Amino acid sequence: GEDVEQSLFLSVREGDSSVINCTYTDSSSTYLYWYKQEPGAGLQLLTYIFSNMDMKQDQRLTVLLNKKDKHLSLRIADTQTGDSAIYFCAEANSGGYQKVTFGTGTKLQVIP
Amino acid sequence: DVKVTQSSRYLVKRTGEKVFLECVQDMDHENMFWYRQDPGLGLRLIYFSYDVKMKEKGDIPEGYSVSREKKERFSLILESASTNQTSMYLCASSSIAGGAFTGELFFGEGSRLTVL
Numbered sequence: 387g388e389d390v391e392q393s394l395f396l397s398v399r400e401g402d403s404s405v406i407n408c409t410y411t412d413s414s415s416t417y418l419y420w421y422k423q424e425p426g427a428g429l430q431l432l433t434y435i436f437s438n439m440d441m442k443q444d445q446r447l448t449v450l451l452n453k454k455d456k457h458l459s460l461r462i463a464d465t466q467t468g469d470s471a472i473y474f475c476a477e478a479n480s481g482g483y484q485k486v487t488f489g490t491g492t493k494l495q496v497i498p
Numbered sequence: 499d500v501k502v503t504q505s506s507r508y509l510v511k512r513t514g515e516k517v518f519l520e521c522v523q524d525m526d527h528e529n530m531f532w533y534r535q536d537p538g539l540g541l542r543l544i545y546f547s548y549d550v551k552m553k554e555k556g557d558i559p560e561g562y563s564v565s566r567e568k569k570e571r572f573s574l575i576l577e578s579a580s581t582n583q584t585s586m587y588l589c590a591s592s593s594i595a596g597g598a599f600t601g602e603l604f605f606g607e608g609s610r611l612t613v614l
Contacts, residue, residue, distance in 0.1 A: 485582030
């Protein structure tokens, strides 16, 4: 079955860039997502990228996709304390019943 | 403002009890999902439904059942709760926008279940 892996923890200083990495196994993935979960809340979609794209930029967020290596990354520029959260990588393909598979989540800690 | 509402934020139940977790969405979404979230394991799909009265098993359906009698409501049932079902349960919904799947899931705030 599909598998999505992430490191569990990342710590950065306020103002630095954060890079959260993810690898996935399903070569038929059509959509790749980054979700954010703040303490005590559900997940919210942060950004997504289609598999035919290499990069997507949205304000402080940059998503890079290496389809050959099945590697996805999320870069947050000028990281702020409000960025402290758990970040989940997820993938889905356009077939089947639109099932989304999530990674283990990376807890980002921003040190003031 | 779009919303997915889970009826209970915190529940404490005893082993063997029957547990109902309710989820309601107000976005007229076709798809609804139940995930459980455990530290180090991420989110794992229990069941999902793409239409009223339809259900499909996810990756970890054992010990759970679901009910979708109305489009806006999706219930997760633990017939006989066990301690290994202590977890955070997250409900989500999504839409088939114009026939195309965008994949965006809208989540509730979660129900933290403790089974003693």
